[in-house]
Amino acid sequence: MNIFAAVGRVTVDLLRANGRLFVFTMDAVTSIFRPPFYWSLLFQQMMRIGYFSLPVVGLTAFFTGGVLALQIYIGASRYGAEQFVPTVVLVGILRELGPVIAGLMVAGRVAAAIAAELGTMRVTEQIDALVTLATRPVKYLVVPRLVAAVITMPILVAIADSIGVLGGYVASTQSLGFTGSIYINTTMGALNDNDVMSGLIKAVFFGFIIAMMGCYHGFHSKGGAQGVGAATTSAVVTSSILILAANYLLTNIFNFFNF
Amino acid sequence: MVSAASTAKVELKGVKKRFGPKVVLDGIDLRIEHGQSLVVIGGSGTGKSVMIKCVLGILRPEAGEVYVDGKPVTHLHGHARDMMLRKFGMLFQAAALFDSLPVWENVAFGLIQGRGVPRRKARDIAYEKLAKVGLGSEVGQLWPAELSGGMQKRVGLARAIAADPEIIFFDEPTTGLDPIMADVINNLIVDTVKDVGATTLSITHDMVSARRIADRIAMLYKGKIIWDGPTAEIDTCGNPYVDQFIHGRAEGPIQMEVKA
Numbered sequence: 001m002n003i004f005a006a007v008g009r010v011t012v013d014l015l016r017a018n019g020r021l022f023v024f025t026m027d028a029v030t031s032i033f034r035p036p037f038y039w040s041l042l043f044q045q046m047m048r049i050g051y052f053s054l055p056v057v058g059l060t061a062f063f064t065g066g067v068l069a070l071q072i073y074i075g076a077s078r079y080g081a082e083q084f085v086p087t088v089v090l091v092g093i094l095r096e097l098g099p100v101i102a103g104l105m106v107a108g109r110v111a112a113a114i115a116a117e118l119g120t121m122r123v124t125e126q127i128d129a130l131v132t133l134a135t136r137p138v139k140y141l142v143v144p145r146l147v148a149a150v151i152t153m154p155i156l157v158a159i160a161d162s163i164g165v166l167g168g169y170v171a172s173t174q175s176l177g178f179t180g181s182i183y184i185n186t187t188m189g190a191l192n193d194n195d196v197m198s199g200l201i202k203a204v205f206f207g208f209i210i211a212m213m214g215c216y217h218g219f220h221s222k223g224g225a226q227g228v229g230a231a232t233t234s235a236v237v238t239s240s241i242l243i244l245a246a247n248y249l250l251t252n253i254f255n256f257f258n259f
Numbered sequence: 260m261v262s263a264a265s266t267a268k269v270e271l272k273g274v275k276k277r278f279g280p281k282v283v284l285d286g287i288d289l290r291i292e293h294g295q296s297l298v299v300i301g302g303s304g305t306g307k308s309v310m311i312k313c314v315l316g317i318l319r320p321e322a323g324e325v326y327v328d329g330k331p332v333t334h335l336h337g338h339a340r341d342m343m344l345r346k347f348g349m350l351f352q353a354a355a356l357f358d359s360l361p362v363w364e365n366v367a368f369g370l371i372q373g374r375g376v377p378r379r380k381a382r383d384i385a386y387e388k389l390a391k392v393g394l395g396s397e398v399g400q401l402w403p404a405e406l407s408g409g410m411q412k413r414v415g416l417a418r419a420i421a422a423d424p425e426i427i428f429f430d431e432p433t434t435g436l437d438p439i440m441a442d443v444i445n446n447l448i449v450d451t452v453k454d455v456g457a458t459t460l461s462i463t464h465d466m467v468s469a470r471r472i473a474d475r476i477a478m479l480y481k482g483k484i485i486w487d488g489p490t491a492e493i494d495t496c497g498n499p500y501v502d503q504f505i506h507g508r509a510e511g512p513i514q515m516e517v518k519a
Contacts, residue, residue: 036375125355128317132349132428133418134341134373 024216028142041144049110049145049211050152054159056109057102061093061160064101065167068092073176085176086186089168094195098161100247103206106149106156107239111214114145115235118218119228127219142219146211153207154200161199198254205250206243213239266329268293268458269314269426274323275482276309283309285482286323291426291460296452298461298473298490300504302513305479307462308352311428314460315347316340327426345373348424348457352431354415356403363389363399366417374422388417391454392447409440413447420451427452429461433468445471466505478504480513 072088118141121127130137165187172178214235221231253259267290276284283306291297301307312318314325316335325333332343348369356365366385370376376384386396392413403411412432419427432448433441445468452459452472463469469476470490477487478501486498493505503511 036372121357124353125351126357128312128315129349129351129355129357131317132315132344132347133369134344135368136341140372 020220021212021216024138024219025212027138028146028212028215031136031139031143032147034139036139038140038144041140042148045144045148046152048113049106049148050156053106053109053152053156056105057156057160058163060101060105061098061164062167062170064097065089065093065164065169066171067167068097068164069168069171070175073172082176083186085172085178086168086183087190089172090165090187090190091192091195093164093168094161094199096199096247096251098164099157099199099202099206100243101164102153102157102160102203103210103243103247104240106153106206107210107213107243108236110149111210111235111239112232114211114214115218115221115232116228118215119221119231122219122221123224123228137219142211142215145215146208149207149211150204151207153203153210157199157203158196161196194254194259198250198259202247202250205246209242209246210239213242267291267326268295268328269460270326270329271310271314272324272326274310274313274320274325276306276313276318276320282482284313284320287479287482287484289477289484289487291458294456294458296459296461296472296474297477298463298469298475299477299479299484300464300466300469301462301479302464302504306482307479308430310479311349311430311460311462315344315349315428341373345422346425347428348419348422348426349428350412350415350419350430350432352434354403354411356411356414356418358403360403361399362394362401362403362406362414365403365414366399366421368418369422384421385417388421389414391420391451392417393443408435409437409443412436412440412444416444416447416451420455420457423455423457425457427455427457427459429459429463429472431463431465432461432472433463433465438467441465441468442471444468448472464504466507 069085069089072085072092073082076082076084076088118127121141127137127141130140169180169183169187172183173180217231217235217238221227269291271287271289274284274287275282287310299307299310309318313320316332320333324331327343327346332340335343357368360368363382363385366388367378367381370381370384371378386399389396389399394410394413394417398406398410398414403414406414429448432444436444448461449472459472461469461472473490475488476490476493477484478498479485480500486496486501488496493501496502499512503513
């Protein structure tokens with residue numbers, strides 16, 4: 001095969017996929033502000049995306065906070081700086097690990113579920129049926145999931161932050177010999193609005209990415225069960241990569257503005 | 260803009276659609292008059308479903324135009340498109356019922372979501388339509404997964420006629436059903452369509468079904484309509500392609516393509 005033809009084909013396919021994603025995203029975002037508004041579907045999706053993600057997000061945040069405290073202690077003790085463990089755990093959880101861990105967990109759970117559900121609806125012609133019933137599929141299926149993810153992700157991250165800090169507290173007091181009251185006082189003293197807000201702003205972007213990737217890949221799946229499986233995998237992989245890339249980009253932007 | 264020549268209920272003019280290098284519709288011209296029941300026959304993969312999806316705007320043709328009541332609809336968007344789609348009802352090949360909703364909500368979906376009918380009123384209409392297709396009120400509370408294939412088709416038919424549409428499309432209405440259930444569905448289609456007074460377009464490769472429900476039959480082959488005429492004339496049309504197809508013979512001018 002001609003190497004130039006192969007490279008050209010890959011490039012065109014990539015551009016086409018990006019263009020399709022852009023158009024799909026713009027359609028979804030503009031549809032948010034157009035009636036009708038499906039409030040009951042929005043509430044249903046907030047429960048599915050937010051409430052039912054609480055156990056997995058809470059558990060991972062707890063253990064991540066605990067491990068973070070243990071690892072920071074190892075490094076800090078080399079320089080006699082053990083007293084900074086509560087502060088570093090707090091900043092690490094609020095700015096990075098809270099939103100990223102919650103984002104990746106929700107991506108695995110929610111993006112996969114959305115892609116599988118919409119993918120099945122696509123291959124069984126249920127999405128086409130919506131069209132014939134004078135109902136816009138993007139408005140009915142995508143918008144409630146998108147808005148629900150954007151609203152619930154910051155709430156999930158706020159909870160993950162609290163549980164993560166609790167994990168650090170438990171590890172520090174149970175394994176590292178910290179006094180509980182001193183740990184709490186140090187943590188409260190180090191609490192900073194910018195640290196909290198930067199994590200919550202990231203969560204809004206992560207929620208958007210998770211819902212869009214789940215909906216996009218589900219909406220464009222084809223070819224039966226295998227196609228739905230591929231869409232589910234793609235949704236999880238792309239949303240996870242985009243979350244990590246967006247995290248890097250947002251952290252750079254926050255650093256630039258000293259936020 | 261209303262074309263002077265377009266007085267048909269639905270009309271396709273020069274509609275072309277391709278997927279990559281494969282040409283599926285190669286300049287389709289087709290008219291369906293008011294109140295007429297047209298059946299399009301053709302082998303699997305000849306583009307019958309694609310043609311219906313082009314009319315509904317689910318797929319966008321590369322060339323040509325679709326007219327509904329004389330008005331071009333191919334490039335309609337937003338509210339205008341929603342209004343156009345309100346004229347349609349459709350029975351899908353595998354029924355395409357929403358598995359997250361109970362049967363009655365499936366039937367009432369277009370009324371509640373598409374037309375803003377209050378739930379209570381839509382529910383009453385749904386049960387009335389279910390009764391019309393021979394399903395008792397106890398079926399309304401079931402989930403689609405609890406129904407047999409024949410019952411799903413009936414529910415799909417009830418959903419298609421729920422809003423008393425002006426135009427109904429039937430995509431392979433008897434595929435996958437036993438002969439008795441297929442006949443039941445054919446009778447229901449004839450009776451309900453007569454009742455609603457709709458114009459219909461059906462696509463099928465089931466000749467028993469086609470003869471039962473059609474006023475007129477057209478045959479699609481290699482992206483073109485190769486024959487179009489009254490149902491009574493199909494046996495004497497003299498077209499070797501139609502003749503081979505309606506008699507189900509392996510020998511003849513139609514060669515089965517192994518690859519789609």
